[in-house]
Amino acid sequence: xxxxxxxxxxxxxxxxxxxxxxxxxxxxxxxxxxxxxxxxxxxxxxxxxxxxxxxxxxxxxxxxxxxxxxxxxxxxxxxxxxxxxxxxxxxxxxxxxxxxxxxxxxxxxxxxxxxxxxxxxxxxxxxxxxxxxxxxxxxxxxxxxxxxxxxxxxxxxxxxxxxxxxxxxxxxxxx
Numbered sequence: 001x002x003x004x005x006x007x008x009x010x011x012x013x014x015x016x017x018x019x020x021x022x023x024x025x026x027x028x029x030x031x032x033x034x035x036x037x038x039x040x041x042x043x044x045x046x047x048x049x050x051x052x053x054x055x056x057x058x059x060x061x062x063x064x065x066x067x068x069x070x071x072x073x074x075x076x077x078x079x080x081x082x083x084x085x086x087x088x089x090x091x092x093x094x095x096x097x098x099x100x101x102x103x104x105x106x107x108x109x110x111x112x113x114x115x116x117x118x119x120x121x122x123x124x125x126x127x128x129x130x131x132x133x134x135x136x137x138x139x140x141x142x143x144x145x146x147x148x149x150x151x152x153x154x155x156x157x158x159x160x161x162x163x164x165x166x167x168x169x170x171x172x173x174x175x
Contacts, residue, residue, distance in 0.1 A: 028141055028142070029137075029138045030138055031134070031135040031138045032134040032135055032138075033084075033088045033135060034086070034088040034130075034132060034135060035086070035087070035088070036086055036087055037085065037087060038086070038087055040128050040130050041086060041090040041125075041128075041130055042090075043128070043172070044124075044128050045090040045093055047167075047168045047171035047172045047175075048093055048094060048097055048167070048168050048171070049093070050171040050174065051167035051168060051170065052078065052097055052167075054171070055167075056076055057077065057097075057100055058077040058078070059077075059078055059079075059080075060078070060079040060080070061081075062079050062081075062082055063081070063082055064079055064080070064081040064082075067081065068080070068081050068084060068088070068092040068095075069092040069093070070096065071096045071099035071100055071104065073100075073104065073106070076100070078093065078096040078097065078099075078100060080092050080093050080096065087130060087132075088135075090125075090130070091125060091130075091135060094120075094125060094164065095117050095120075095121040096117070097164060098116065098117040098118075098120035098121055098160050098164060099113065099117045101120075101160050101163050101164060101167075102116050102117065102120070102160045104116075104117070110143075111143045112152070112153055114139070114143040115140055115150060115153050115157075116160060117160075118136050118140050118143070119136070119140055119153070120157050120160040120161040120164065121136065122136040123161035123165075124161050124165055124168070127161075127165050
């Protein structure tokens with residue numbers, strides 16, 4: 001049987017969004033904070049905190065302004081907002097712990113750092129049975145509007161998530 005190989009390209013029409021009139025497109029969905037307090041999230045929070053302290057990270061619950069939390073590499077400190085509770089607090093702690101494990105120190109583009117941290121948090125939480133999709137998908141969609149951002153960080157997401165899962169599971173052995 002003969003094999004067909006394309007020999008050229010044809011002409012086609014190209015659509016340019018600048019040629020349309022009308023109302024602006026709707027904004028995409030916003031991240032939805034997780035509700036409730038699950039026993040799985042409580043265990044992850046407790047074990048992850050134990051792991052991070054063992055790694056020399058100082059943990060703080062404080063007023064973080066509009067942010068849910070932050071990681072300060074210079075002082076190896078993670079702060080989580082004092083307004084967060086339950087599963088959302090745990091999601092934020094895992095996100096900031098991902099920044100720590102990925103060693104995000106300002107030399108990484110913000111889109112890359114946020115994509116790695118939130119994607120890793122999603123994988124870790126899913127591993128422990130916590131669904132953070134309503135928060136993660138819009139968050140990552142914002143930071144990785146260019147699909148190349150997600151593509152170039154997939155290996156790091158996998159490594160950071162695996163490291164966090166291992167740390168959480170090892171910390172659980174001490175219970």
